[in-house]
Amino acid sequence: MGTMSLTPADIRDKKFHTVRLRPGYNEEDVDALLDRIEATLVALEGGPRTGPLITADEVREARFRTTRFSPGYKEDEVDDFLDLVISDLAGRGLGRVEPTLPSPTSSPPPPLPPEPQVPQGRASHSEWPSSGALSTPGYHEGGWAEPAQSSVLTAKDVREQQFATTRLTTGYNEQEVDEFLDRAEFTLAVLQQGRPDRATLTSAEVERIQFATTRARPGYDPEHVDRFLDVLAESLRAYEQG
Numbered sequence: 001m002g003t004m005s006l007t008p009a010d011i012r013d014k015k016f017h018t019v020r021l022r023p024g025y026n027e028e029d030v031d032a033l034l035d036r037i038e039a040t041l042v043a044l045e046g047g048p049r050t051g052p053l054i055t056a057d058e059v060r061e062a063r064f065r066t067t068r069f070s071p072g073y074k075e076d077e078v079d080d081f082l083d084l085v086i087s088d089l090a091g092r093g094l095g096r097v098e099p100t101l102p103s104p105t106s107s108p109p110p111p112l113p114p115e116p117q118v119p120q121g122r123a124s125h126s127e128w129p130s131s132g133a134l135s136t137p138g139y140h141e142g143g144w145a146e147p148a149q150s151s152v153l154t155a156k157d158v159r160e161q162q163f164a165t166t167r168l169t170t171g172y173n174e175q176e177v178d179e180f181l182d183r184a185e186f187t188l189a190v191l192q193q194g195r196p197d198r199a200t201l202t203s204a205e206v207e208r209i210q211f212a213t214t215r216a217r218p219g220y221d222p223e224h225v226d227r228f229l230d231v232l233a234e235s236l237r238a239y240e241q242g
Contacts, residue, residue: 005091011034011037012034012038014034016077016078017074019073021069022068023067023075024067024071025066025073026073027071027072033059033062036051037089039051040053040089056086056089056095057095059082060086060168061168062167063164066165066174075218079218152238154188155189157188158188158232161181161228163221163225164220164221166218166220167218168215168216170215171214171218171219171220172212172214172225173211173220176212183201187201191239201236203233203234206233206236
């Protein structure tokens with residue numbers, strides 16, 4: 001594309017490779033963002049405006065659920081393409097604040113409410129409850145809340161735990177967190193079976209764990225991970241004191 005500006009067709013026709021059995025971006029999440037980008041470019045070219053224009057900052061801060069057991073878009077391909085989009089929007093003056101464009105109607109449509117941040121991470125989209133509300137500890141419909149300290153996690157809770165991912169801000173290394181959660185899942189499984197002698201993780205280890213951080217590539221949201229670790233440590237203490 002060189003230095004030419006992106007067109008709506010560039011967005012509409014963009015294809016990404018998919019990956020399986022390793023983290024990829026949830027396809028629906030990426031497609032929804034691309035739809036907003038395409039709509040913005042249509043409006044900039046004088047076409048109908050269907051909502052607020054998306055800004056370079058919004059694209060830069062976009063977060064996607066990650067998939068592991070179902071197909072997802074290859075993360076580096078999506079990131080590279082979105083870097084082009086960010087540069088293009090910034091070059092058009094859509095950096096941080098949406099400029100006022102002439103509107104054929106008497107007043108512009110009201111801005112859409114912000115979309116709630118959705119936990120992203122280890123479980124595939126197809127495993128989410130059909131009601132749309134997550135049963136994951138710490139999450140309530142409408143956003144994250146402090147986890148109930150009385151919660152006792154099960155191995156299934158750990159296996160299905162999902163975390164938001166970060167782009168261009170500090171996040172925890174996904175592989176390290178996943179490997180640690182594999183240990184947590186195994187430990188809770190054997191504790192549930194009444195076999196504490198086989199446990200490979202203690203509450204003290206959970207409280208001390210430190211993960212490498214990432215900035216140039218996606219990572220798990222540290223705040224979400226830390227909240228979950230608090231509940232995990234509390235659950236292991238309950239078994240250790242019982």
